Amino acid sequence: MVPTGEEKKRFVREKFAAVTRRYDLLNGLLSLYIDHYWRWVTARELAEFREGPILDLCAGTLPLSAEIVRQIPRPVVAVDFCYEMLHFGRAKLVSGHKKSEYIFPICGDGESLPLPDMTFQAITVAFGVRNLSKPDQGLSEMLRVLTPGGKLAILEFSRPRTPLLGPLYKFYLYRLLPRMGGIISGDREAYSYLAESIQSFYEPEELVYIMEKAGYGEVCFRPLTMGIVTLYTGRKPS
């Protein structure tokens, strides 16, 4: 069972802190390194915003922040409530990423952003909305800090609908993922949570409805890699 409310917040923060050091490696292995492509597509959604600033929410170890800056160097504020993830990501950038001066990590809660209204031209959230304890509250906060006409791009896991792939994917989620994740990260529970949270997350049409209800316009979604993930976009009305 996926916990809810404050209990989910505490659980999620603890689990990400526990797997921080193996997070990037496991992301790559478990997705056969297709996760780089998914973040590349997401960052490309922001190509019209050449000046920034951009908010990358639930930024974790900063892989999407780095991809955004790699495509077009402009300021990216990277928010996450797990200090360990941000710290590890920052250390990785300092040692290897030329563009680290564009990324500004802030430890904070996406459901109560420590940021002023109408600050960002665009916001990205990769694999983060599913982890929020109150996704609708997070979406309202993102709308508050977006400038009018600004764009939100959400990358999130979904469940393939192809008849053959569906059962195979379920086998992968419940059998392989917790086992591999457990062996490599040392925390099997974190990867059982990952499987459960993917399985219990909204259908794409439901998330579109929640985004519209939160006040976003021009909301649409695009399945990637046979629907294993979905990219959602919406705009703050001008």
Ligand SMILES: C[S@@+](CC[C@H](N)C(=O)[O-])C[C@H]1O[C@@H](n2cnc3c(N)ncnc32)[C@H](O)[C@@H]1O
């Ligand atoms: C699956 S990771 C995604 C990291 C990164 N965006 C990526 O593409 O790999 C989800 C991140 O969301 C963060 N998170 C979950 N709930 C949050 C919240 N309420 N506020 C801020 N960060 C949150 C977790 O700490 C974790 O680092």
